[in-house]
Structure formats: C-alpha cells, structure tokens
Amino acid sequence: EADIYQTPRYLVIGTGKKITLECSQTMGHDKMYWYQQDPGMELHLIHYSYGVNSTEKGDLSSESTVSRIRTEHFPLTLESARPSHTSQYLCASSSPSYNSPLHFGNGTRLTVT
Amino acid sequence: QQQVKQSPQSLIVQKGGIPIINCAYENTAFDYFPWYQQFPGKGPALLIAIRPDVSEKKEGRFTISFNKSAKQFSLHIMDSQPGDSATYFCAASKQTGANNLFFGTGTRLTVIP
DSSP states (O other): OOSEEEEOSEEEEOTTOOEEEEEEESSOOSEEEEEEEOTTSOOEEEEEESSTTOOEEOSSOOSOEEOOSBTTBOOEEESSOOGGGOEEEEEEEEOSSTTSOOEEOOOEEEEEO | OOSEEEEOSEEEEETTOOOEEEEEEOOTTOOBEEEEEEOTTSOOEEEEEEOTTOSEEEETTEEEEEETTTTEEEEEETTOOGGGOEEEEEEEEOSSSSSOEEEOOOEEEEEEO
16 A cells, blocks of 8 residues: 555646646655656656755756655646646655665656647 | 666566566666566556675565676566566666666566466
C-alpha cells in the first residue's frame, strides 16, 4: 500500500492553464523529489527538497515550480501549461541517506491539449 | 549525457525462462546500484540493490551480478513468471553531488505464460 499519494491520477487540460500536482507522504521523510517519466526514457529529476523550506532544481530543465511548507506536502505547479509539458510526473520521498530507497507515488499523467 | 546505459529496451521470454537486463556506467564515484520494478499504473519500487564490494547478490528469484572492472551490472530473473511482467530500471548512486541518483532508460519485460 502506497504511503505517498499523488493527485490527480490523470489530468487533461488546455494550453495556458495553471495546474498544481499534489504529492503527500505519511512516512515523515525529509527528502522529496519530482521526476518526469516519458516512454523509453530514464526518469528525469526535475525538483527535489531536503526538508521544509528547501527546494532545488534537478538536472532536467523545467518550467514548473515547487514548494515545501510542510514536511509531508510537496506540490508542483505549472503556471501556464503547454503541450510540451505532456508527460507522467512521479513524486517520491526518501530518508536523507544517499542509498535510502525512494518511495514513489503512482504518478500523475498530464496531457496538455 | 546519460549516466547509466541500460539494455535491452524490451524483452519477451517464456514462463520459466531467465531474462537478463544489462546496465553500464562510467562514473567510478557510483557506489550503490539499485534496481526498481514498475508495474503499469504504479510508481517504481525498489527491488534489489548491490554495492561494488560484492560480485553477486540474490533475493529470491532475482540476482544482481556486478563486474566492477567492466563497470557493468545485470539483473537475472530465475524461473520467470507472468507476474514478473513489468518495467525494470537500473540506477546508480553516489554519495556526493546535489543529484546523486541516476536511472537507466528501463526495460519492459513480458513473460508469456
């Protein structure tokens, strides 16, 4: 049973709309991540956080922003969605150690028309 | 630049066969190599992991073989079952750096009954 929850599971939205993808975890993990997943491609890290009030950009350039006001909550926001943002977005969390396993949510599949 | 190269992209085996998925890396700073399993509609989940000080690790029907000098590692699934049908991601992690976990591009495994 997943201890990390993402909503919505699916989202179809028009170009130019503002969207927020929600991610919450109940494990008390300090580290949280957002990955972008496209078919046949590696998981690309777009944002991560070491804890409350900490946010960093990942390797993949993204027009999205994140916030970390509470330990358990790590929402991702796109101010103006574009078709190029169509993808699957995965949220994950882990303990601080570099070799701690990542716990992933079930993802949000975003389609921008 | 892709940090971890994974092959094949897809694999079809008969039930009872032994699928093998291969990964290679260049960065000698990597010292932890996890494998993640992802079922359709779910997020990836840690399956098994290895450190470079051992050449093999087994957990049930899953075995990682590690060749430090060749900078290659592979996943073998013994007596594969239809329930093993999933996408498998290898990954490599290092202790330092802002982003210290890198994924391969994934292998979609189908086990035919």
